[in-house]
């Protein structure tokens with residue numbers, strides 16, 4: 239996507255052909271800074287400390303992390319260390335394991351001397367595949383938005399949670415890709431952006447990228463969505479996901495479940511955008527089986543923002559001594575999901591729906 243007319247992806251190979259460049263998302267929305275990753279450990283830090291985040295981008299960064307590891311050592315033992323190091327960074331997004339497994343499947347059978355070139359080639363392909371899948375799911379999802387506009391003749395109001403735009407992927411985004419495609423096709427849209435405490439990915443990242451693209455949007459406190467839905471101010475919800483089970487349960491940023499409940503109560507369609515590497519075919523019951531990341535309590539007790547002088551500062555919002563807990567994700571059961579928007583089309587959030595689109599996985 240473009241930033242002030244310049245096309246960007248969220249991750250790309252540096253000019254030297256070895257290092258990898260990323261956008262430091264911890265600095266957004268106030269500063270645009272890129273970081274050069276030079277080693278396996280840099281890639282692991284980038285994922286763990288959320289310089290990059292969002293399930294597809296976590297996967298792409300892990301793939302390049304494996305490639306960076308081969309610069310130092312491409313032996314079987316070194317690959318295993320790289321796999322384990324990267325896999326331990328964040329537990330919930332299945333794209334991480336998917337990308338690592340893809341890399342291992344390509345690298346393990348090769349002689350050590352051929353692994354480095356093969357690793358860079360597969361990592362680049364994973365990035366291209368993610369971009370293409372998201373563009374395709376965007377086209378499918380845009381048809382849903384277009385249909386609502388055809389029926390109402392009015393601006394389509396879409397609520398989204400967290401950041402599932404191009405910053406969360408290699409390009410295009412998942413939940414936001416349909417919005418970009420609809421907007422670019424001239425359909426009038428307006429996005430309600432949940433701020434998404436505690437890390438504020440909505441307020442800082444979704445708002446930032448919608449703003450870059452010129453898409454009309456309004457940032458709301460996380461608790462506002464239900465009220466808007468009761469008053470007919472939301473035509474549909476679209477969110478992303480970090481892991482969707484073969485039954486269609488959707489794990490996504492904490493607070494997604496409450497939005498799905500409110501949507502159900504108000505007959506607002508609730509869609510989920512996802513490229514197929516986000517489907518965990520090994521898991522059926524999302525509530526029971528998906529590991530939910532718990533991050534530092536400091537992300538709950540403190541908040542970053544820009545002060546009057548333009549300096550970015552961190553302030554404490556809770557009293558000294560109050561305990562905080564920070565669950566990163568929750569699971570929305572399939573029964574609350576209207577449909578899954580994938581690169582192959584839209585399906586019901588159910589085993590049958592997913593099997594129909596991905597018969598080779600049945």
Ligand SMILES: CSC[C@@H](O)[C@@H](O)C(=O)COP(=O)(O)O
Pocket residue numbers: 291292293294331399400401402403406407411412413439477478479480490491566
């Ligand atoms: C296209 S991204 C889908 C999800 O990864 C996104 O909605 C999300 O929850 C990201 O969480 P984050 O903790 O910022 O990595």
